[in-house]
Amino acid sequence: HVHFFDHRMLRLGQAVTGALGRMGLLRGLAGTVESARSVYDLLYGIPAADHLRGVYWRMRRPPQDLIADLGNAGGLWFSPVLPATGEYARLLLDTLEPIFDKHGFEPLITMTSVTERALVGVVSVFYDAESQAETEAAAACYEELSAAAFAKGFWPYRTGVQKSIRSPIRLSISVDG
Helix, strand or coil: CCCCCCHHHHHHHHHHHHHHHCCCCCHHHHHHHHHHHHHHHHHCCCCCHHHHHHHHCCCCCCCCCCCCCCCCEEEEEEEEEEECCHHHHHHHHHHHHHHHHHHCCCCEEEEEECCCCEEEEEEEEEEECCCHHHHHHHHHHHHHHHHHHHHCCCCEEEECCCCCCCCCCCCCCCCCC
16 A cells, blocks of 8 residues: 655654554554654655664674764765656666666665655665775766766756756846846
8 A cells, every 4th residue: 555644644643653652552553653754754854863774784894883973884875856657667777776786786776755746766875985995886886876867867856965966957047136
């Protein structure tokens, strides 16, 4: 089943599961609501500890405190927007997966439905920043991934700070003085 929700629905779900959870009811639903809240917040740029765990998985020696020490966990990402159809989702995957393989990284791609007509992908390259070779390979992989996605018309709604993007659309703004 697919369920669409917004911030009001999440607040209602948290209120209901919070109240009934204190009585020992709806524990499964409470977990689902919290998971949805975490993903929803992430779409608005609010990170959660659960989402940070994945950044460390390629590290040979991850830190004890995952939140306090992000120094050597490497991560590059961008978030392309695409039409919410299987055809476009498949096109994005078919475009990006060979590039991940070429550079020796796993294809870490998620897609979230943000409206009835649009998906937002998160394309991530995680690496061990203690390894110079892996850092360089990740940067090359990221550049090729983003260039390939943009060439197919999958423009990002958000990228990491390392990526400067020139839009093919020119805006003309005039201000009467």
